[in-house]
Amino acid sequence: MNTYRLFEHYKMMEEQNIVLSFKGEISNNTLISLAEMFKRMFAFSYNGQKTVKKVFSIFIELAQNIYLYSAKRAVVDNKEVGVGIIVIEKSNNFYRIKSGNMIANTVIAPLVDKISHINSLEKDKLKDLYNQQLKSPREKGKTGGGVGLITIVRKSGNPLGVILDTIDTDQTFIELSAKVDEEDN
Amino acid sequence: MKPLKTDATENTLRIAFDAEKGVLEMEGVSYPENAMDFFNPLDTWLRNYISEGRAVTLNLKVGYLNSSSTKCLLDFIQTLEEYHEKGGKANIVWYYEKDDEDIQEMGEDLAEDLTLPVELIPY
Numbered sequence: 001m002n003t004y005r006l007f008e009h010y011k012m013m014e015e016q017n018i019v020l021s022f023k024g025e026i027s028n029n030t031l032i033s034l035a036e037m038f039k040r041m042f043a044f045s046y047n048g049q050k051t052v053k054k055v056f057s058i059f060i061e062l063a064q065n066i067y068l069y070s071a072k073r074a075v076v077d078n079k080e081v082g083v084g085i086i087v088i089e090k091s092n093n094f095y096r097i098k099s100g101n102m103i104a105n106t107v108i109a110p111l112v113d114k115i116s117h118i119n120s121l122e123k124d125k126l127k128d129l130y131n132q133q134l135k136s137p138r139e140k141g142k143t144g145g146g147v148g149l150i151t152i153v154r155k156s157g158n159p160l161g162v163i164l165d166t167i168d169t170d171q172t173f174i175e176l177s178a179k180v181d182e183e184d185n
Numbered sequence: 186m187k188p189l190k191t192d193a194t195e196n197t198l199r200i201a202f203d204a205e206k207g208v209l210e211m212e213g214v215s216y217p218e219n220a221m222d223f224f225n226p227l228d229t230w231l232r233n234y235i236s237e238g239r240a241v242t243l244n245l246k247v248g249y250l251n252s253s254s255t256k257c258l259l260d261f262i263q264t265l266e267e268y269h270e271k272g273g274k275a276n277i278v279w280y281y282e283k284d285d286e287d288i289q290e291m292g293e294d295l296a297e298d299l300t301l302p303v304e305l306i307p308y
Contacts, residue, residue, distance in 0.1 A: 028218040032195045035216070046214060046248040047282050053249070060216050060251050067218050081218070131294070134259050151252040 016089055023085040026067040027076035034063060034086075051183050054155040055088065055095045058178045061148045062086055062099035070101035071171055098177040105172055112162060118150055119159035126154055152178050189230050197223050198247070207239055212246040215254035224257035231264055240274035241265065247288060255291075262295065269301035276302040283307045 013021065020041060022034055038044060038059060044052045063086055070082030084101030103111070121129060133147045153160050161177040193199035193213040201210045209231075217223050235241065243265060250258060262277070269275045277299070279292035289307070296303035 026218075028196070031216070031218055035196065047285060050284075050286075053287075057249070057251070064216070064218065064251060064253070079218075134256055138256075147252040147256060151255075 017091050018087050019090045021085070021087040025074045025076050025081050025083050026063050026070075026086075027079065027081045029077075031060070031063055031067070035060065038088075051095070051180060054157075054180050055097060057155045058097045058152050058180065059086070059088065061152050062097055062176060062178070065148060065176070066099055066101045069103065071104050072102045093182045095180045095182070096177055097180070098175060100173060100175045102167070102171050103174050105166075105170060108164065108172055108174070111174075112164075115149060115160055115162055118153050123154075126150065130154060152176075156180050189227075200227065206242070208242045208244060210244045210246070211258075212244075214247065214249040215258075216249065216251035217254070220251070220253040220257045224254075224261060228261055228264060231261065235264075235268045235273055235275075238273065241268075243275070243277045244280070245277065246280040248282070248285075262299070266299050266301055269299075276304070278304045278306060280306050280308055 012018075020034075020037065022030070024030070035056075038056060042049075042052050042055070044056060046053070066082045066084030066086065068082060070084045072083040073080050074083050075081070082101060084099060086097070086099045089096040089098070118126065118129070130147060130150045133150060149160065156178040158179045158181070161175075161179075163175040163177075165173040165175075167173060189200060189202040189209070191197070191200040196214065196216045198211045198213045198215050202208070203210075215223070231241075243262070245258075247258075265275045265277070277295065279295065281288040281292055289305070292303065292305045296305060
């Protein structure tokens with residue numbers, strides 16, 4: 001019997017101030033549609049609105065993380081893409097962007113170490129690491145720039161949150177969350 | 186040589202090349218799902234073009250780049266920098282919106298890092 005009630009979902013989103021959410025395959029078209037929805041929702045147009053631009057940037061980086069790194073894969077338009085969930089929470093004085101997807105247990109330890117390191121750095125050191133990563137050659141077979149997580153923490157101005165829910169001996173659900181404080185502008 | 190021209194899409198740049206003036210323009214925003222698919226052909230084109238020893242000006246007017254596009258653009262610029270270091274004629278004109286600190290900072294960092302001339306123009 002189906003016990004899922006949409007009302008529960010609605011209530012949860014209402015309580016958590018979720019203003020935008022998507023769960024599914026992140027293809028290039030999905031990425032464009034999500035960006036369009038974001039732009040309309042926040043009347044955003046790449047210029048001005050410093051805080052919203054930061055939120056946009058983090059939103060795109062997290063969506064791209066799902067596309068690249070989610071362990072749950074799907075094929076859309078003959079291309080392999082990742083499956084995950086991404087939400088934006090908007091409160092009075094901050095935004096929080098969260099993404100979630102499956103990852104292989106074997107990659108958790110290096111990833112968590114990397115995030116702890118990024119979170120521990122002062123603003124200037126973080127910029128140095130960012131520039132260093134941008135200039136270093138790509139790891140073979142990797143299509144991402146390797147600078148996504150650093151970009152997220154630089155834009156956010158807050159440590160990147162990580163919550164892990166172990167599924168089984170192979171996989172874990174990882175939640176990443178980045179908070180952006182509203183600036184006076 | 187084949188003319189280089191790509192219309193902008195929602196998440197990729199407009200690219201246009203004026204062969205007479207040697208001016209390559211890149212304008213818009215970039216956050217495709219795979220930035221390398223977009224930038225690799227451009228890099229191939231550039232290497233081909235500079236192998237003929239011609240002068241090139243890169244006009245950049247970007248509004249937003251995601252991290253992998255940023256990396257790809259810097260790799261592209263690096264090709265230009267190496268050309269300049271070997272005596273090739275190359276320069277960059279970097280446009281930024283007046284209150285866009287991110288894009289301004291990126292241009293300033295380039296101007297500091299590169300030996301090829303980088304002109305910063307607010308608009």
